[in-house]
Amino acid sequence: MRILIYGINYSPELIGIGKYTGEMGAWLAQQNQEVDVITAMPYYPEWAVHTSHKRKGWHTERIAGVRVHRCPLYVPRDVTALKRILHEFSFVLSSLVFWLRIFFAKRYDVVICVAPPFHLGLVPTIYSKIRRVPLWCHIQDLQIDMAKELGMIKNRHFLQTMFRVESHILKQSRVVSTISEGMVRKVALKKGIQSGCVLFPNWVDGAYIKPLPPTQSLRAELGLQPSDKVVLYAGNLGEKQGLEIIIQAARAFVSQPDVKFLFFGTGGGQGKLETLAREYALANVKFYPLQPYEKLSALLATADIHLVLQKKSASDLVLPSKLTGILAAGGFALVSAVPGTTLHDVVHHHQMGVLIEPESAEALKTAIDQALLSDLTGFRLNARKYAENYLNKEKTLSNFMQELLSVVGLPSPAFRTASSPSKVLKEDFADREMDSEKEKISLE
Template identity: 50%
Template sequence: MKILMYGINYAPELTGIGKYSGEMAEFFVSKGHTVEFITAPPYYPKWSVSEDYRNKGWWKEYLRGVRVLRCPLYVPGQVNGMKRIIHEFSFLLSSLRWWIPRYFRRYDVVIAISPPFHLAFPALVHKWLHGTKVVNHIQDLQVDAARDLGIIKSNPLLRMLEKTEKFLLKRMSLVSTISTGMRDKLRAKGIPENNILLFPNWVDDKVIFPVSRAESLREEWGFSDQDKIILYAGNLGEKQGLEILFDIAPRFEQQPDIHFLIIGEGGIKDRLVRRVDADKLTNIRFLPLQPLEKLAPCLAAADIHLVLQKKAAADLVMPSKLTNILAVGGHALVTAEPGTTLYDVVSEFELGSLVAPENADAMAEMLDEILAGNRHADGIGARDFAETKLNKEKVLTSFLTSIANT
C-alpha cells in the first residue's frame, strides 16, 4: 500500500506519541509498504526543538525507510491552554506546504494521529477529493481532557471544539484508539461501533526486556543494592498529578535508604524542581530522559514504578509508560479508580498495586506495603501480559490487516 501519515510528533522523539508513530511507520515499511509522514521537528517532551533540527524550515529526510516531511511550528517555552492551541494550529497551517501537492496524488490510506484532534481535517479533504480511506488514530481524547482537567475554561470555545471533533470523527473511514475506556467514550460521541478499532500501544521486546538488578543503572546513579528506589519515568505534565509526591516524600525522610527518582522532561519540570528546592526535599532526585538503549536497565533499577494520573484524566488518556514497566516485569503502583479501563486491566491481569488517584495517605500506605514485601502477588502477571497482549509484531500486524480490510 501507499500510505500517507500525519502527526505533530514523530521519531527521533524518545517518548510518547512520537515514539509510537515512528515505530508504526517503520513497521509498515518493513512489510513492503511505501510511507510518507508529514510532521514537525522533534520538540517533545522538552518543549524545545532539538538543536539539530532548528531553523530548517520545510525539509525532507529519510528515517529508516520512511520519507519524512518536516515543517516548522511555534513551540512555547511555558505551556498553557491558549499557547497550546496556537502551537497546534501553527503546525496545521505550516503543514499545508506539504498537503497541497499531496491533494494531487493518490494514496491507499491516510492516517491522521491525534492529538491534536483537528489533524483529521486535512486528511478528510483527501477523502473528499479521491475517496481515500482515512484512519484517525487517537492516543488521547484531547477535547475531553482540556475540559475535565480545566486546561480550557471557556465554555463557548469548548462547545465549538466538541462540535468540530464530532464532525471530523463521524466522517472517518475508521477511528482507532488505545483503550476500551476511550473506545466507550467514542461510542458516546456517536461513532458507530463498526467504525471503531481497539489498537493498543505495544512493547518491542527486542528493546525492552527484563534486566537483572546487577545489570541495571543503580550503580551508575550512585545507589547501593540496599537502597530502595521509587521511580517515576515519563512525561512531566499536568495530567499526571506529580505534585502528590511533595506530600508523600516527607513521610519517608527518616528512612535514608528510600529514594524518589523522577526521570523525564515536560511542561512542568521547572516548577517541580523549584518546589523540591523550596521544600528542601533531599529524597527526591531528578535525572534527564534516558536514551532508548538504556531504557531497560533504567527501569530495572527501580523497586517500585509509579503510574500516576489525576482523577479527571480517567479514560481520557492511557499511560504508555505502563507498557514498558510490564515489559521489564517491574512492580507498578497505579493510581486509578474502579470502573476505569486502567483499574480494570491492572486488577484483572494482576499487573500491579492499585490506589485511588490524588490520595496521598493511601499511596504512602501502599508504598510501605510494597517495600515490606507484602504485595508481590499484585504484579505477577506483568511480564506475561506484555508478551501475550502487547507484542509489537502482533499488535501492528492486526492494525495493518484492519486498515487493508476497511
Template identity: 50%
Template sequence: MAHPNCDPVFSGRYIDVRILIYGINYAPELTGIGKYTGEMATFFAAAGDDVEVITAPPYYPHWEIKEGYDRGFHTETVDGVTVHRCPLYVPKEVTGMRRILHEFSFVLSSMRYWIPRYFRSYDQIICVSPPFHLGFPALIHKWFRGTRVLYHIQDLQVDAARDLGIIKQQWLLRLLERAEKWLLHRVDTVSTISQGMLLKVTKKSIPADDIVLFPNWVDGDLVFPVTRAQSARSTWNIPPNDRLILYAGNLGEKQGLENVIELADRMRQVPNLQFLIIGEGGAKARLVADAQRRKLPNLTFKPLQPLSQLAATLAAADVHLVLQKKAAADLVMPSKLTNILAVGGHALITAEQGTTLYEQVKDNHLGTLVAPEDLDALETGLRKILSGQRANDSSGALTFAAEHLDKRNILFGFRQILTLNTKQHNSWNSHHS
C-alpha cells in the first residue's frame, strides 16, 4: 500500500501541507457543518499534514455550549489536529439579528488566535461558510504573507437570508450581498457542495475555473445497510408491522417542518402508521408546541441519536422525509440525504423541477420527488410509497452512495487539489523571489 502522503500527481514525492482551517462549527458536533469540517481536518492530519483549526466550542444543533466545554479561550489536540476554541454569544432563541450578533461575536473573539498567526506561514487557509464573512480575517493573512485562501461554501447564507425572509431589512441585505461579492472575488478558490450551488456561485461573476466541487460524503464505517431486525425499532418498541415515517436532522426554518405536523394530523386515522422527528434546532420548540396542541397520537419527537447508532436509526424507517422550502432550492444541499442513500432508504424529497437536486434524484433513482410546500403533493407521495406504487423510485440509492459519496475518495481528491495548488504556489514564489 502506498504511503498516505504519496500522491501520483507529484511522481511519488511526499507533500505535506500546512493548513489553517477557520470555521464556527467543528467536532464533536454530531450533525451539520461541524461534522464534515471535523472529519476533513482529521483526514488531513492522518495524511501527514500540519493542521490547525480556529473554531468555537460545540453548540450546534442545541444552540447551547456542550457540557464539559470551557466557555473561554483554550487549545486542545483532537485526532492530531490543533484546535483553538473561542468564546461566542449563543442565543437561546435564534432570530436573524441574533444570529448576526452570534456570528460577529465569534469573528471578534477569534482575533485572539488570528493575530499571532499573521506572523506564521501556512500553505493553505480554508474558511468554511457560513458565516460568510469568515473569509475576511483570512484575507488579511493573504495580504501579509501571500497565503492561498480557499473559501468553502456549505450554505449560501446571504441568498438564503434573502429568499427565505430571514433578514427583511433591504439595506442590510444589500450590504451583505456587496460584502460577499467583494470577498468571493478576492479569495483564490471557492468550493461548494453541489452542482446547483456551484452554478449560483458562477452567477456571482466568479470564474468557473476558480470554483471546485467538494461534496459532502458518507462515512462507510458509520453508515451502511442494516436489516430491519438490527435497526432501532426494537429499542424504540415499534411493533414489527407498524410503518415508520422519519425526519432526522436539523429542525430549522429552511425545511418547512410544519408540514410534517400537518401530515401526521391528516393521517392520524391510518392504522399502524407512526411519524418520528429526530433532531434539534431553532424551530423545535415551536414544532413540539404545535404537535402538543393537536394531541397527535402518531407523532413522537426524539433527541439526536449517537453517531454509533446512525445506521440502526435510519434503517428503522420505511420512508425518510427530506424537506426544504421552495426558496431554499439549490441554496443548501440536504446533507441528510447522503446518509439515507447509504443505508438504501426510500426518501420522499421536496424539490422543484429544474433544480440540481430534482434532476440528480430523478436521473439516478434516489427517491420519490414531490413539489415543495405542497401538502397535498406530500401526502399523495407518501401514500403511494406506502402502497408500494413507487418502490422503484429509490432503486439507485445504494449504487449512487457507493460510487459518488465515499468519504475517502472525496477527501483524497480534495487534498490532491490542495497539494497541487501548494506546489504551483510555491513554484511561483520561488521563481519570482
C-alpha cells in the first residue's frame, strides 16, 4: 500500500501523539508498506523546536524507513488559546507546500489524518474527493470538546463553527477511530458517526518496557537512598492534568524527608509548578527533563507510586498515554478519574491501581499515605498482566493493518479477512469486553 500520514506531531517526539504516530509509521514501513508523512518540526512537549531541526525549512528526511516531509511552523513560548490556534493554522498553511505537489503528482491508497488539531482533516478531505482515496481520521484527543469544557475557548459562535468543521471532516472520512471506549461512544453518539467509528487504542512494547528491580532503576543516578519513597509524575506538564495538587500534597510530607516527589517532563504548566515549589520552599520536590526512550523502563522502576492525573472536565475527552508504560512496567498508579469513564472503569475492573477524586489535594495526600503503608504487589502484577493482554503493540497494529487492507480493498493471506471496514477492530473490542467481564467475575 501507498500510505500518507498527516499530523502535526511525529517522531522523534518522546511522548504524546508524536510517539504513537511515529511508531505506527515505522511499524507499517516494517511490513513493506510505502509510507509518507507530512508533519511539523518536532517541538512537543517542550513547545520549542528541537535543536536538531532549528533553522530548517521545508525538507524531507528518512526515519525508520518512512519518508518524513517536515514543515516549519509558529511555536509560541507561552501557550494560550489564541496562540495555539495560530500555531496550528501555521502548520496547515505551511504543509500546503507538500500537499500541492501531492495533489497533482501522486495518488495514495489511503490517507491517515491524526487529530488534534481537529481541522487538519480539511485538506485531506479535498484530496480524498478529488483523487477518490479513502480517508481515515484517527482522534487522540477530542480537542474542541476539551477546549470548551476547560474554558479555554468561551466564544459560543466560534465553538459552533469549529464543531461544524469537525462534523464535516468526520462525515467525509471512510473510517473514524479513537483510543478509548468512552471516546468511541462520544464520537458515535454525540457527533453522529455511528456506522464508521472504531476503537484503535494506544499500545506499549511489553518486551521493551518491563518491570525492573530497583538496582536497575535511576535511583542511584538521582542520588536517592534505598529507603526513599518516590512519588513520580512523568509526562506533559500541561493544564488539563491539574498538577498543582501534587505540590499541595507534597507540602503535607515535608516532615517526612524520605518521601520524594519527582517530576520528569516539560510543558506549558512547568513554570507555574516550579514557582509554587519555590514559594513553599519544598525541598522534597524535584524537576527533571524528559528521559530518552532507552531509559524509560529504568525511570518507571524508580517510582514507588505513579501519578496519573487529569481534571474532571477532561473525563473521556482524553486518555492519559503515560498509563500504558506504567502498566507495562508493573507500576502502581494513583489515578484520578470520574466514575463511569473508561479510565475509571478499566482501572477498577482490573484492580491495577487506586482511584481518587480528580482535583482534590486532600484525596491525593490520603491515597499516598495509605499506599506507602500497603503491600502493592497485587496491583503491580495486575498492571503487567493487563498490559500483556490488552496493550500488545504487535496485536494492536496488526489489527490496524488488517483494517487498512479492508478499507483499501487489498486482501492479504497474512491477516484475517474482514468483510466490512470496521469489523476487525470492533471484533477485537468485543473480545476485550468479554475478557474484561470474565476477569471481573473471577475477581468478585
